[in-house]
Amino acid sequence: MLSGFTDFGGLFDEFRRLEQDLTGFLGRSAWPSEIRSLGRGAYPPLNVGATPEKVDVYLFAAGVDPKSIELTIHRNLLTVSGQRRVEAEQNAEYYRRERFDGEFRRAITLPEDVDPDRVEARYRDGVLQVSVQRREAARPRQISVQ
Amino acid sequence: MAETESVATRAQSEPAEQRQEALMLRPAVDIYEDDNGITVLADMPGVSRERLNVQVDKNNLVIEGDAQIDMPAGINALYADIRATHYYRSFTLSSELQHDQIDAHLKDGLLTVRIPKRAELKPRKVEIRTS
Numbered sequence: 001m002l003s004g005f006t007d008f009g010g011l012f013d014e015f016r017r018l019e020q021d022l023t024g025f026l027g028r029s030a031w032p033s034e035i036r037s038l039g040r041g042a043y044p045p046l047n048v049g050a051t052p053e054k055v056d057v058y059l060f061a062a063g064v065d066p067k068s069i070e071l072t073i074h075r076n077l078l079t080v081s082g083q084r085r086v087e088a089e090q091n092a093e094y095y096r097r098e099r100f101d102g103e104f105r106r107a108i109t110l111p112e113d114v115d116p117d118r119v120e121a122r123y124r125d126g127v128l129q130v131s132v133q134r135r136e137a138a139r140p141r142q143i144s145v146q
Numbered sequence: 147m148a149e150t151e152s153v154a155t156r157a158q159s160e161p162a163e164q165r166q167e168a169l170m171l172r173p174a175v176d177i178y179e180d181d182n183g184i185t186v187l188a189d190m191p192g193v194s195r196e197r198l199n200v201q202v203d204k205n206n207l208v209i210e211g212d213a214q215i216d217m218p219a220g221i222n223a224l225y226a227d228i229r230a231t232h233y234y235r236s237f238t239l240s241s242e243l244q245h246d247q248i249d250a251h252l253k254d255g256l257l258t259v260r261i262p263k264r265a266e267l268k269p270r271k272v273e274i275r276t277s
Contacts, residue, residue, distance in 0.1 A: 042227075044191075045227035045228050046225070046227055046228075047223070047225065047226045047227060047228055048223075048224040048225040049217060049221040049222060049223050049224060050221065050222050050224050051218050051219075051220055051221050051222065053218075054218070055224070056217065056221065058215055058228075060189075060191040060192065060213075060227075060228055060255075061191060061255075062189040062190060062191040062254055062255030062256040063187075063189065063253070063254050063255065063256030064254065086176065089178050089180065089185075091180055091181070092178040092179060092180040092185075093178060093179050093180075094176065094177065094178045095178065095179065096175055096176060096177045097176050098175055098176065099174045099175065099176045099187060099189055100174070108225075111224075123254070125191065125192055125193060125194045125255045126189070126190065126191030126192060126193070126254045126255015127192045127213075127215055127255065129215070129216070
């Protein structure tokens with residue numbers, strides 16, 4: 001009786017699961033790479049969502065002083081920059097230092113109909129949410145066929 | 147202090163539908179040790195006090211939380227670096243740490259967990275007597 005390999009099906013399921021998780025964490029993105037994107041691993045990670053009225057950008061940056069964040073918008077290009085300094089403890093031995101430490105900058109191209117004069121930003125629980133209103137689109141008009 | 151990978155702690159037989167919940171975020175951590183104990187700093191943006199769970203289970207320190215972001219109804223995703231909302235990470239604690247005196251503090255999504263060493267095991271200067 002082979003020990004440890006009594007269920008081959010179960011073993012391959014675990015590998016499939018591992019592969020799925022790894023590609024999910026590390027691999028291909030469903031969205032095409034934005035030309036200004038920094039690739040995976042850029043800090044801070046961000047999500048962009050849109051409704052017909054506005055576009056919301058969420059930046060995941062815990063422990064950042066919101067006053068140190070610089071937000072600029074030019075037409076439909078939103079730029080977020082700032083820094084997150086991590087104070088290194090003296091007289092301590094570090095086992096892991098995974099958290100981002102330093103200056104960051106991300107540029108995001110938003111849909112072209114955003115209005116750069118109507119932007120709001122708030123920082124809560126480590127998430128910087130930037131909302132940009134969209135210009136009112138012309139109502140779709142019915143065209144009657146003669 | 148060793149880290150247990152989340153893959154190993156998942157149940158052996160898990161239906162495919164549960165894979166969505168099992169997609170977890172592994173928060174970035176800084177861990178350092180000084181004479182008094184070990185400190186863990188974890189980035190968990192989007193997690194507020196009510197959705198944070200820090201617990202010690204036997205020798206495992208578990209840090210988990212749910213990120214909640216206020217999103218308008220009917221929002222369409224255009225781009226996403228973050229595609230899950232559940233943070234999870236666990237560590238095994240060695241016995242010189244005081245498991246029942248763990249202190250946890252959350253501010254702006256940054257969790258600080260401090261685990262002191264047992265008092266009798268802190269490094270102590272040895273007084274040298276001269277007589």
